[in-house]
Amino acid sequence: MKIILNNREEILDQHSLTISELLKVKNFSFKMLVVKINGNLVRKNEYDITRVNDGDDVMVLHLISGG
């Protein structure tokens, strides 16, 4: 499938992935994350059940300290 991940086009072998699987595939091992699919927030307890499908626009924001 082809998705937009953090404003970049990504082609993945899988036809569909859960958020948890996507984070694993892309090696996002951080704890402080905000995930949105097509602008909608995905809650942490929904990472295992929410699926990313072809054409989706996914934002994975990694929060880091500093300010």
Next chain:
Amino acid sequence: MTSEEIMMILKGKKAGIAGCGGLGSNCAVALARAGVGALVIVDFDVIDESNLNRQYYFRDQIGMLKVTALKNNLERINPFIDISAVELRLSPPDILKYFSGCDVIVEAFDDAGMKLMMIDTVLNQMPEKFLVTGVGMAGWGDNNSIRTRISDKLVICGDETNEVSADVPAIAPRVGVVANMQANAVLEILLGKNPFQAISTSF
């Protein structure tokens, strides 16, 4: 828009600023100079000498509450704005309490966990609000890595990469750039897109 028209619109707007450190103090100064009519500033901390490398405070304010000192500094710049200074370590219920009356909210915390708490709270419980967050500004140089991205009503300013650590401190220029980018995003939310800019973000 003429500067009079801009001033008239901004005079009727209220912005909330969560955290009055490097991001919050500099962002508040930019919004006060621009003429945003009301600001709600929230922070629990007092000014330490180490803050002066990037935060909008002065040496004779060391030891003062940041919200008290910032209110004073803002009033010296623009005495015509209404400033609510709240001494508090923000929790989700307080975010709703203090920021529900704001047109836009600025996340200006230092700590990643607090940033996450703020974003989670606003996106889950105040989904109609614009939230402008600052992520990634440690170190110096590399101007062009600092940018803005937008996802619905969440605006993210920063390089999203450089975390503060013992070897990579936060220093005035990059923190000030991100703080002013946040203020600039606030103006774009409050005023709408500048029609004279050929290339611009769109909310």
